[in-house]
Amino acid sequence: MxxxxxxxxxxxxxxxxxxxxxxxxxxxxxxxxxxxxxxxxxxxxxxxxxxxxxxxxxxxxxxxxxxxxxxxxxxxxxxxxxxxxxxxxxxxxxxxxxxxxxxxxxxxxxxxxxxxxxxxxxxxxxxxxxxxxxxxxxxxxxxxxxxVEPLAVGLQAAVKARITPGQVGVVLGAGTIGVLTALSALAAGCAEVVITDVQPEKLAIAGRYPGLRPVNVAEASAPEAVRSITGGWGADCVFEASGSPRAFAGMTELAAPGGVVVLVGIPPAPVPFDVAAAQAKELRFENVFRYAHVFPKAVALLASGKIDxxxxxxxxxxxxxxxxxxxxxxxxxxxxxxxxxxxxx
CATH class of the missing domain: 3.90.180.10 (Medium-chain alcohol dehydrogenases, catalytic domain)
Structure with a gap:
């Protein structure tokens, strides 16, 4: 063939x-x-x-x-x-x-x-x-x-986060998986999702979606943006979708006490991790490897127009x-x- x-x-x-x-x-x-x-x-x-x-x-x-x-x-x-x-x-x-x-x-x-x-x-x-x-x-x-296949990765992340209505999310990385994860978080109930990157072109595409707030971390502070939205509390769910070691270094600062961090991106090498910072907030950590049982949900969300x-x-x-x-x-x-x-x- x-x-x-x-x-x-x-x-x-x-x-x-x-x-x-x-x-x-x-x-x-x-x-x-x-x-x-x-x-x-x-x-x-x-x-x-x-x-x-x-x-x-x-x-x-x-x-x-x-x-x-x-x-x-x-x-x-x-x-x-x-x-x-x-x-x-x-x-x-x-x-x-x-x-x-x-x-x-x-x-x-x-x-x-x-x-x-x-x-x-x-x-x-x-x-x-x-x-x-x-x-x-x-x-x-x-x-x-x-x-549907890449969207399933984003939905797997949203499922792992156990989002409840009205929560605030953060997605690190505005590539394909990052944007799809952000849209999945909105569909799962987040009222607003901050999405970060260093490429203004990708952030401009993400910014076309209602509910997504793009932040260029080469020019602005993601923690400050999250604090302004949440009254200083932090994001209920943080999704690392870039794989950048620099993103891993600051993700716990973005999360609210008792929040969840979902690891979607895969870093190219082992990254340092501040255990004490995570413990002080009693953060829950979840990992995503592909997906399971979410393809029908992805199709339904496309058909309904909730995700475009x-x-x-x-x-x-x-x-x-x-x-x-x-x-x-x-x-x-x-x-x-x-x-x-x-x-x-």
Whole structure:
């Protein structure tokens, strides 16, 4: 099958590659329609590895996807050919202890698209378990459907925070995941969310959303902004979505006594942590690794209009322009949030 193949670091080709397209009784075949380029895709393209995950042989990229069901396995009763779906890309061992405990995203045996050595979905067709494919309502486009995967990360963070109505949140980092986390916090009940970054272009995009208050930390103080909103009390929930070691250093100062800090971004190396400052406020800490049980919620929020991701789609390329799309995304332009590739006929 023709696919976008990462041959080696900084070398992409659109070429034929052998992929396993065998359908089991619980699988469906899907014609891929839209794929978003994720930061992890770019990291594999530019560096060839993320931590212990190393690209050692040619690998198809892409894991944020939507498409149309073209065939169903003999045991599938929930989907039919013609259904428009988005796909949750991580396939766990459903018999594992993690899956039985309901935390299937933490199953060590999970096979996640475009995580070495597993091929991704930047190809015309994929085969995927039906129970990890979620129908898209008619008013949700394929491009929005491909946004469900990164939105699920933000929703996982909001779920972990246990937000209650009227709370104030802070999100550190205004990239794709940061903005989606902020929108998820608003949808979960936050009255206002401060979102910080050093790139004014990204903050301008975030500032278009009612309820988001952008703060450029290169020019202003995030703690002062939070104190002004909360009467000096602090934020009920703080989400670290940048991965910047500098952000980790100041996140406890932003939190209110008894608040929660949710770690979403992954720093490139170990970071120092002020235990005494966290203890003095009895802060609760939560961690996010992908997501579990939130894809239907993400679809529902898009369908209802409570979360609108359309302003975050910066540019769309055709499948034939896939290499160009990655080169564009790798420029890391400050005015770009999400680059997508369309495989629609």
């Amino acid at each position: 023709r696919a976008l193949v990462l041959e080696r670091t900084r070398e992409l080709r659109l070429r034929d590659i052998d992929v396993d397209a065998t359908m089991g009784p619980g699988d469906v075949r899907i014609a891929v329609r839209s794929v978003g380029i994720c930061g992890s895709d770019l990291h594999y393209y530019l560096h060839g590895a993320i931590g212990p995950y190393v690209v050692r042989e040619p690998m198809v990229l892409g894991h944020e996807a939507s498409g149309v069901v073209t065939a169903v396995g003999s045991a599938v009763t929930t989907l039919k050919p013609g259904d428009r779906v988005c796909m949750e890309p991580g396939v766990p061992d459903w018999a594992s202890r993690a899956s039985r405990e309901g935390i299937y995203n933490l199953d060590p045996a999970v096979r996640f698209w475009a995580t070495p050595p597993v091929h991704g979905c930047l190809m015309p067709e994929v085969v995927h378990p039906a129970n990890l494919c979620f129908p898209l309502p008619d008013n949700v486009s394929f491009a929005e459907g491909a946004f 991701v359309k302003p975050l789609i910066s540019r769309t390329f055709s499948f034939e322009q896939s290499v160009e799309a990655f080169e564009f995304a790798a420029e890391n332009r400050p005015d770009v949030i999400k680059t997508q590739i369309s495989l629609e006929p």
